[in-house]
Amino acid sequence: MPxxxxxxxxxxxxxxxxxxxxxxxxxxxxxxxxxxWENPTLDRYLEALGGSGVxxxxxxxxxxxxxxxxxxxSHPANQLAPLLGRGGGREALAQGRLTRPAPEAxxxxxxxxx
Numbered sequence: 001m002p003x004x005x006x007x008x009x010x011x012x013x014x015x016x017x018x019x020x021x022x023x024x025x026x027x028x029x030x031x032x033x034x035x036x037w038e039n040p041t042l043d044r045y046l047e048a049l050g051g052s053g054v055x056x057x058x059x060x061x062x063x064x065x066x067x068x069x070x071x072x073x074s075h076p077a078n079q080l081a082p083l084l085g086r087g088g089g090r091e092a093l094a095q096g097r098l099t100r101p102a103p104e105a106x107x108x109x110x111x112x113x114x
Contacts, residue, residue: 003029023057056084056109058102063087065094065109075113083108 077094087096
C-alpha cells in the first residue's frame, strides 16, 4: 500500500527545496520499508517514473547524476560527473564526491546541458 504522506508530499513539490525534502522523505521511507518498494534504488526509481531528463542530487559531499536512457548518449552521466567533482560511472548513472560548492557545480552542469 502506498505511503499516503509521501503521495501528498509528491503533489506539493513546487520548488527545489520541496524536491530536496521529498527526496529525503523517499530515502527515509526506503530505509524503513524497503520490502514495500518495487524500485529500491534511485536509478530504478527514476527510470520507473518515466519521462526524459537529467537529475543531479547532492547530499553533503556526495553526488549522483541520473540521465534518462533517451538522453544518455548525448549527455552521458559519466561525462557530467567531472563537472561536479571526482567520480564516475556509466552513461545513465554516475556518482562521486563534490570538489566545489554544490550550487556552483549545479550551474556548471546546467550550462553543459544547454
